Amino acid sequence: MxxxxxxxxxxxxxxxxRIEPEKVPDLVAKLxxxxxxxxxxxxxxxxxxxxxxxxxxxxQRLRPDTxxxxxxxxxxxxxxxxxxRGLYLVPKVIE
Amino acid sequence: xxxxxLAESAAALAAGSISSLELTxxxxxxxxxxxxxxxxxxxxxAERALEQAREADRRIARGEKAPLLGVPIAHKDIFCTAGVRxxxxxxxxxxxxxxxxxxxxxxxxxxxxxxxxKTNMDEFAMGSSSETSFFGPVxxxxxxxxxxxxxxxxxxxxxxxxxxAAATGTDTGGSIRQPAALAGLTGLKPTYGxxxxxxxxxxxxxLDHGGSLTRTAEDAALMLGAMAGFDERDxxxxxxxxxxxxxxxxxxxxxxxxxxxxxxxxxxxxAANASAVRDAITVLEKLGADCKPVxxxxxxxxxxxxxxxAPAEASSNLARYDGIRFGHRTSAxxxxxxxxxMRNRGEGFGDEVQRRILTGTYxxxxxxxxxxxxxxxxxxxxxxxxxAEAFAKVDFIAGPTTPTPAFRLGQxxxxxxxxxxxxxxxxxxxxxxxxxxSIPCGFVGGLPVGLQLVGPHLSEGxxxxxxxxxxxATDWHARFPAEFD
Numbered sequence: 001m002x003x004x005x006x007x008x009x010x011x012x013x014x015x016x017x018r019i020e021p022e023k024v025p026d027l028v029a030k031l032x033x034x035x036x037x038x039x040x041x042x043x044x045x046x047x048x049x050x051x052x053x054x055x056x057x058x059x060q061r062l063r064p065d066t067x068x069x070x071x072x073x074x075x076x077x078x079x080x081x082x083x084x085r086g087l088y089l090v091p092k093v094i095e
Numbered sequence: 096x097x098x099x100x101l102a103e104s105a106a107a108l109a110a111g112s113i114s115s116l117e118l119t120x121x122x123x124x125x126x127x128x129x130x131x132x133x134x135x136x137x138x139x140x141a142e143r144a145l146e147q148a149r150e151a152d153r154r155i156a157r158g159e160k161a162p163l164l165g166v167p168i169a170h171k172d173i174f175c176t177a178g179v180r181x182x183x184x185x186x187x188x189x190x191x192x193x194x195x196x197x198x199x200x201x202x203x204x205x206x207x208x209x210x211x212x213k214t215n216m217d218e219f220a221m222g223s224s225s226e227t228s229f230f231g232p233v234x235x236x237x238x239x240x241x242x243x244x245x246x247x248x249x250x251x252x253x254x255x256x257x258x259x260a261a262a263t264g265t266d267t268g269g270s271i272r273q274p275a276a277l278a279g280l281t282g283l284k285p286t287y288g289x290x291x292x293x294x295x296x297x298x299x300x301x302l303d304h305g306g307s308l309t310r311t312a313e314d315a316a317l318m319l320g321a322m323a324g325f326d327e328r329d330x331x332x333x334x335x336x337x338x339x340x341x342x343x344x345x346x347x348x349x350x351x352x353x354x355x356x357x358x359x360x361x362x363x364x365x366a367a368n369a370s371a372v373r374d375a376i377t378v379l380e381k382l383g384a385d386c387k388p389v390x391x392x393x394x395x396x397x398x399x400x401x402x403x404x405a406p407a408e409a410s411s412n413l414a415r416y417d418g419i420r421f422g423h424r425t426s427a428x429x430x431x432x433x434x435x436x437m438r439n440r441g442e443g444f445g446d447e448v449q450r451r452i453l454t455g456t457y458x459x460x461x462x463x464x465x466x467x468x469x470x471x472x473x474x475x476x477x478x479x480x481x482x483a484e485a486f487a488k489v490d491f492i493a494g495p496t497t498p499t500p501a502f503r504l505g506q507x508x509x510x511x512x513x514x515x516x517x518x519x520x521x522x523x524x525x526x527x528x529x530x531x532x533s534i535p536c537g538f539v540g541g542l543p544v545g546l547q548l549v550g551p552h553l554s555e556g557x558x559x560x561x562x563x564x565x566x567x568a569t570d571w572h573a574r575f576p577a578e579f580d
Binding site (some may be wrong): 003007011013017030034037038040041046049052058061063075076077088093 | 190191192194286287288301302327330331333334393395396398399400402403410414417418419420421422424428429430431432433434435436437438440441442444449450452453454456457458460466467469470471472473474475476477479510511512515526527528529552
């Protein structure tokens with residue numbers, strides 16, 4: 001599988017990653033290399049094999065629907081670059 | 096003092112022949128003097144360590160008993176530590192101070208361990224050389240021109256050089272066992288779910304395992320006993336009883352059958368490495384083990400399977416870093432909110448992390464999901480079945496941990512696929528969630544070689560016992576890098 005320049009910019013949009021134009025050719029080469037490597041999987045016979053999502057094949061454990069966390073937003077918001085009156089601030093944008 | 100094992104230090108502390116304050120000061124002094132050569136720590140928490148050491152000494156004086164009371168250890172910087180910077184080796188989290196402790200951190204503290212600091216690592220644990228850290232590469236104490244392996248390379252270098260008594264690590268594709276092999280240590284990754292993932296920064300949730308890097312299997316048993324057990328805060332935590340691992344290892348070995356996957360000993364394995372591993376298997380035979388060939392017919396699919404599943408899960412997990420609630424924020428002018436997210440993430444994540452996010456986004460995107468992601472999940476089941484079939488015939492599987500000893504810094508950074516192949520022998524146990532350990536079994540050109548032992552689910556006790564018996568018959572684990580003695 002080989003990627004094109006425009007594929008990288010589209011993936012960047014989907015992943016919300018700004019990719020500087022000068023980095024695109026290297027990314028095209030490296031991601032194409034990774035995808036051709038994983039293409040080995042195509043040769044595997046997986047007919048009638050169920051996909052495996054959990055290494056021990058256990059299912060999701062559920063807990064009672066009760067409140068277990070207390071409100072600690074002030075502590076959590078200490079990690080934000082910009083907070084005012086309990087709200088997260090982002091740069092002003094006029095569209 | 097720094098050459099002591101964790102078990103020896105714990106015993107000396109309990110007997111009162113040394114205080115935790117003396118031992119902690121000794122390690123802090125060594126970090127100060129020697130870590131400039133290794134870059135194994137991102138953050139040293141000296142004041143907190145001295146405070147914890149004084150508290151441990153008070154507890155010892157009161158006659159309290161706890162398995163790790165007063166022993167200085169280090170945490171991989173992927174584990175959240177309340178009030179302490181937690182970076183995951185990334186610019187994205189450079190200024191992040193965790194509001195809470197990981198369950199593993201909390202449990203080790205409860206067992207009496209003193210935290211010296213947070214160790215360096217590949218960014219978001221994505222790497223096999225500890226070269227992708229935003230905080231610079233880590234060096235191998237056995238040869239400073241070489242990498243210590245990764246992603247838990249800071250933990251490996253710190254333990255190997257005597258800059259802590261033991262360290263925590265995480266293993267998603269080999270990130271505990273591969274650096275343990277390259278640094279001459281014992282690296283244990285238990286069964287998936289045995290150690291809580293709560294507060295362990297997520298990379299690939301169905302593959303992430305917590306564990307330890309120590310000098311010996313006995314130390315690994317002590318660490319595991321303190322860390323293991325059910326945690327309601329981790330939805331995939333196993334609700335299974337925790338055996339007394341320290342007691343388990345002391346038992347006689349008994350009759351054990353060990354399978355050797357002959358397919359591992361092909362052209363991809365360095366000849367000198369292969370010979371050290373073969374010699375180790377002979378030692379296991381002398382200990383009474385019945386060793387015989389075993390087949391893992393789909394194991395060649397493990398690396399490609401991993402490089403679909405892990406990036407897919409990573410691209411989802413790392414979607415949380417938007418730079419608004421926490422994490423790196425751009426100072427460049429932005430056009431709109433989307434541009435703001437894209438700049439924060441584009442500046443905050445390094446090249447390898449970006450490649451993994453983009454690969455994951457690709458394999459999960461419409462039109463490719465079945466061909467890549469579902470296909471890989473099916474291959475994952477084939478690989479797991481191979482192990483289950485092998486464990487119907489043998490108790491353990493033994494083989495190499497890595498294809499070569501430690502390689503030079505920069506040697507494999509230009510080709511991601513070449514770097515990925517370092518984990519060819521370790522990834523299978525992550526995909527199948529099996530307990531696995533790497534122990535030192537020789538040296539090639541002055542660099543350590545690792546023997547990997549893998550067991551069925553929840554067989555950590557017998558696995559550690561086998562490793563312990565091997566270490567009683569050999570002294571590879573007791574070697575120490577001369578430059579740091």
